[in-house]
Amino acid sequence: MSIAYLDRGRCWTNGYWASAVIHLAAVAFDSAVLRLLSKATLMPALASWVHSCDGPPLLVAALLASAAGDLLMELDFLLPGMAMYAAAHACYVALFSHGAQRRSWQVLAAYGVVYLASMVALWPGLGVYRGPVTAYAIMLTATAVTSWWYGGRVGLGGALFLTSDALIGAGLAGHDFPLRNLLLKIAYGAGQYQIALGVLSAGSVAGQSGGSTGRPSVPVVTSSS
Template sequence: MRDRLSRALLVLFCAVSATHLVALAASIGWLDLVTKTLLMPSLAGWAATRRAPGLLVAGLLLSWLGDVALQFDGLFILGMGFFAAAHVCYVTLFVRRGAAAVMRGRWGFVAAYCVVWLGLVAVMWSGLGDLRVAVALYSLLLTATATLSVGLGPVVGLGGALFFVSDALLALRLADLPRPPGADLLVMITYLAAQWLIADGVTASRPALPPTADDDRVTTVDG
């Protein structure tokens, strides 16, 4: 029963994702809005049926709240706050799974992400206005997610990198800086791929370190 539900939710996520991207490319506003509200709940439901860590499910649901908030004028800071909370969940989960210990031997990745983060903040700073501090702090959390994701393997690492790319493209728009053609569509493609890769990679892997007693998880993940 659980396997059938898991497959159904995965099919739903894929179908809604494809429909959302088509709606976005065709500028079908109402369909864009409706499908966006279904994306992360379907992925979170799939993750839950796979006995995913509670912090992963929480991160996906907080991302959903962020998606919804960002659809409304005047709720940008709230939406950013939800996504910041999602990244706190991801960072905490990655650390508890031993990613920080793994990254002690991969300083090249750490240095590269830090340099890119500092460069982006410097380039965007003058165009962010009152959002400067909020964007800098949020992007630091995003960078922590991307960096630590490398410690959980190539699948989660790619997910973290795509999340970084997606939000960097959004930040360029905030700072009124040039973006590549079709940037809004690219934002969603990289975002959806990022969330899927993180969810799939985490649920398919075992912790690099033994779980702590206070590990907020649904149950032990099957390898």
């Protein structure tokens, strides 16, 4: 059995990982132009892959909003960038809530503790960003919670996304440390990919079962061995 989404749009996934590697190298060697150009191609490549696999429109919208946020953040437009990421999280929460297979209140409680602990730790150093970060962190936490409700792979992606943004928050609050920027880039790129792959994987299962799972179905191609 071969699953179509693993092969369809392979050029886009190859492009995504090539851009990710180039971006990490640009961060490591402090190349501003290469960092901007590589970051600008990341999420569009992933969104193109999802679209080529007939993935859910909300996932494509989330990735494109993330792409806008990426570009704005690289250009140091922090608040507009956060607004675009918040739009991405709104799409993610809507998608994950609709396709949730379980609603674990333990997950909600655990992420609630993470949210409160993070805000307490960062609050003194956030200054004028306290309001925007508090509001954004609520959306980020909602994505993390509902991603686990959706499924394990997607939940891992949501956790990595949260880790990435927590590292950004640490920098805003003055808690910098070696490799922080490189680590957040790795967590972000891996997290978004895990989310996309997890949603497409769940969609392929929905397609095989006639779409009865409440998840957007993705066409599946099978072949006998």
